[in-house]
Amino acid sequence: MTTTSQGLTAPYALARFRIGDEVRPGLVAGDRIRPLGEAELGPGGLNGFLAAPDWGRLAALATSVPGSVEGWMPLAEVTLTAPVEPRQVLQTGANYRQHVIELVAAGLTQNSDRTPDEAREFAARMMDDRKANGEPYFFIGLPACVVGDDVPLVLPAYSEVHDWELELAVVIGREAFRVSRDEARDHIAGYTIVNDITTRDLVFRKDMKEIGTDWYRSKNAPGFLPAGPFLVPAPFIDGADLNVRLELNGEVMQDASTSDLLFDIPALVSGASQTMPLLPGDILLTGSPAGNGQHWKRFLRDGDVMTGTIQGLGTQVVRCVAEQATG
Template sequence: MKTSFFTLGTFSVAGCPPFAGLVLDERVIAVHALQPLCERLGQPLSNSESLFGLLQQWERNLSALQQAVNALEEASAPRAISAALSWLPLEAVHIHAPVLYPRQIFCAGANYRQHVIELAVAQGHGAHDARDEAERRALAEQIMDARIAHGQPYVFTKIPSAITGPYDPIPLPADCSQPDWELELGVVIGRAARHVKREEALAYVAGYTIVNDLTCRDRVYRPDLQAIGSDWLRSKCPPGFLPTGPFLVPASFVPDPQRLHLTLKLNGQTMQDEGTDDMIFGVARLIEYISHYVQLWPGDLICTGSPRGNGMHYQRFLQPGDILEGSISGLGTQRNQCIAESALAGEA
């Protein structure tokens, strides 16, 4: 039997409450509208009002949705049920971040070899690094080689209120002088996970999406608390600093997450252009590592790190009016315009 491709997301129409939607051929339908068809096929949906709800019983709901899509594509669904379905063109809906909102967001830092090397050259190894460029590069390459051979992932958390939609504006705080982009592969968990082995880890993935883990570079280090290190709360968690989506692509349609390609454009100019095969620690290893220390829940989001080509490398940081366009092969494209945070206050 042919398995028909589809994606999932969260949508709204004319300011009404968001709903879980299924996207097929540039059209979207509310998932709960598919319930009669799923029941007819013997696979009723659970918690179909939101994508977060669907993820709580992901294996069951994914199977039901796949069977429903296959029936619709093969024209084998009962005619009365098919005729009653109301599809909307994607341009008629507002596209939100796919999961509103994950309970936990984990971010892998320094997880692309070339990115870490270039960031170390541009930013240095700490707040008071006095090495020249050649010394910084040599040290970074040495650290990366040792980390690949013997190291562990570096993971921190980000807060859900940083999430914004794939086409929503990004408000830049007035007191942030170095706002920077970080296009990343997002991994959405579909099963509770604790102490998962990497050989089994991908079975816990519901699907993949696009995220842009924005960072205020000038807020990363605390000169008043040098021994503590990075301050991720103030540098990575302002509202709108995690554009997510447009869609959740089920893992069954992504054969190998380490064979995807990321491209970020700033005002039409390509700034990041790298494959996920440059990750130091792949998706499976990240899940193994995170689940060793904490409990992962369905709907949790893992941001897997960003490749080279950030603003710190170019010494070009985001400004109001800039347009970020981030794409990952097979997952779609997000497009966000940067605005001054004060502009949002003016709209209130």
């Protein structure tokens, strides 16, 4: 098993890359990539393949000595973009146990007579009860916000509190509708990385607090879901214990494990599928651990570089630029 310059350790993975003005699906093996067409993926393209993936077919291609067979190119010489083409984006909130405990405990310490230790113990009991008896919290994002890290993240000028949230994303394979937890893994094609960008001062409505959260305005500006660079097949990834790490300009901001998820991946896929069918190629974000900008009181600025790595899935590098004034 080789490692690419972008941190991929699986024997092969899927990607999408630019050839001129065209974006093509590709197969990555080691430090090489080759385009995939109808002969390899079938007439349904990438999402059609994910609906009924023939990983053996791609494995045979990946072991055909990349570099010595026509069609393979150096990975370093192509521009990768988002490896997925979702029709739906499902997002999970408040799903890292320790992160939520810290948030709840901070609020309790400020608004009650509890000591910090008492507040954490109370919050931990709340989270354990939620895990045992509660349900995942979902909201939806716009597929149009999904981009690759080849696209700079433009920070909208209407706010100065744009935040990062690195997340493991499940890529749906076979359509999932009202599936059980035991059936859920049969509907997972693979995994990728997504950074769920959030404008913090737009999360809660100020004009009518009773309405609550406004996920549309706070999370759906152009490019607010940088994804990839790879789609790693599910057989190569154990999503139950992966390191999730984000660096901002080289400084570690998030560093946690998916073992801290309140609701695990089968529970999330099952829960999300109860309302609407999850379609091949859709992505389901699993939540983000502690260490976002709100915690550090430091938000994204022009020139910032975010380096997000999830164990086994590679590394994405997102460059931030300020929105240019118009008029």
